Amino acid sequence: MKVSIIGSGYVGSVSAACFAELGHEVICIDIDEEKVKQINAGIAPIWEEGLDELMQKHTQKTLIATSDYDYAVQNSDASFICVGTPSGEDGSIDLSIVKAASASLGRAIAKKDHYHVVVVKSTVVPETTEKVVLPLVEEYSGKKAGKDFGIAMNPEFLREGKAVYDFMHPDKIVVGAIDERSFFVVSELYRKLDCPVTHSNPRTAEMIKYVNNSFLATKISFANEVGNICKQLGIDTYEVMDAVGTDFRIERQFLNCGAGFGGSCFPKDVKALIGKAKDIGYEPQLLRSVVGVNDKQPLKMVELLQKKLGDLKNRRIAVLGLAFKNDTDDIRESRSIPVIAELLRLGADIAAYDPMAEESMKHIFHDVTYCKSAAQALEEAEGCLIMTEWTEFRKLDKEFDAMANRVVIDGRHLIDPKDISTDIDYEGLCW
Ligand code: NAD
DSSP: OEEEEEOOSHHHHHHHHHHHHTTOEEEEEOSOHHHHHHHHTTOOSSOOTTHHHHHHHHBTTTEEEESOHHHHHHTOSEEEEOOOOOBOTTSSBOOHHHHHHHHHHHHHHHTOOSOEEEEEOSOOOTTHIIIIIHHHHHHHHOOOBTTTEEEEEOOOOOOTTSHHHHHHSOSOEEEEESSHHHHHHHHHHTTTSOSOEEEEOHHHHHHHHHHHHHHHHHHHHHHHHHHHHHHHHTOOHHHHHHHHTTSTTTOSTTOOOSSOOOSSSHHHHHHHHHHHHHHTTOOOHHHHHHHHHHHHHHHHHHHHHHHHHSOOTTOEEEEEOOSSSTTOOOOTTOTHHHHHHHHHHTTOEEEEEOSSOHHHHHTTOSSSEEOSSHHHHHTTOSEEEEOSOOHHHHTOOGGGGGOSSOEEEESSSOOOGGGOSSOOEEEESOO
């Protein structure tokens, strides 16, 4: 089949490359000319394991990029909207980019003689596809949904860092369509993947995505709350969760406590669901607490450091890890951001290191010394905060010798002081 993908960020570029791998002809549309050039040169616009290889394999054969909506719509059967849906000022979803993409799509569909399916893959709050996207496409195309064009919502569940693998090995595919014809076109695109397809309406599909992410975020905040209590009682919270997680009704994953969740999805999606609940007059107490626990967690790292070192003014502090999680260069909502902001407020000298995310963090913080290795960041440091679960941090040992004061606060349960040959003053965030 022929498909166009609007937006070439994490979701768009991975979907485009994977649809090409599944044998479809793919056109990427992005307003960022630099990304268009990169894709046409076979270079992935973001880092994801395996993405460069797929881009090189398919670019200029069955995968091309353009900024021309008319060309893309004329030469495809369906268009997937994969643009960003950031949080607005009050935390509710900001749909301005989705609206702009819907209007552009509508204008292009106006010039097309054949049926076309509009698919929303961006994470949008329930009712957006039917009450925002559909009317905009009708308005700008002058055509009728269900007759001249189809509409569906197909949420994406990929994990950053494992996005290509997840796209090709999904545990579920959800297609919420306004009619059978739209459902058929979208589900056909995934035919080669061996996985159940949930056939629903658009608002249910939208809700499934939010509930999925909100539940995982809830598990993390729950684990953090339990971890904070366990620490005070001298109980090993990991031992507790290992036992609790053997219950098949609970499951061990996402019960690790630490500095909290970040990234482009969990914080934004929980806040968007809170915003939607508020709009319909419901007060979502549990979801608010999930966000509340998560906001406090990273700052506890700084509190522990202050307890050990006192005043942090002009003290060199190594921050290990800037990405919101390992195996990605994405720093959106990374827990290291509030930690660095607080350290700067307290006058600390920050030496930061991340294997991938340094360039992105430079756009946010200039007053930080960015180091080329963990060893360099630790040199002469009086304290160290471990913020991201990079595998290379697990192997740190002699590097701690170079610290002026070997205080290590671990936000990710990465270091076991018993495995380290040097004496370190170690403290885990919740253990
Ligand atoms: P992103 O910000 O990385 O990428 C968005 C892309 O859209 C950018 O390349 C931008 O230039 C382009 N764009 C903006 N306006 C455009 C327009 N009018 N026409 C064409 N292109 C335009 O976003 P992302 O992380 O890929 O997320 C996209 C959506 O998918 C969001 O709703 C997000 O919540 C959801 N999602 C993200 C993930 C994830 O892990 N990142 C996972 C599942 C779902």
